[in-house]
């Protein structure tokens with residue numbers, strides 16, 4: 001079952017693919033932010049802030 005979370009950065013819905021697991025990194029399809037999956041049930045992600 002496809003899981004959807006709100007992007008912590010842009011608040012747009014982000015789809016977590018079925019084959020992703022906790023600890024994996026996904027990308028927000030809207031703003032390109034990198035999000036770490038911290039929990040799948042309930043789906044929760046954490047915004048990864050890149051240091052420049």
Ligand SMILES: [Zn+2]
Nearest residue numbers: 007010028031
């Ligand atoms: Zn976003």
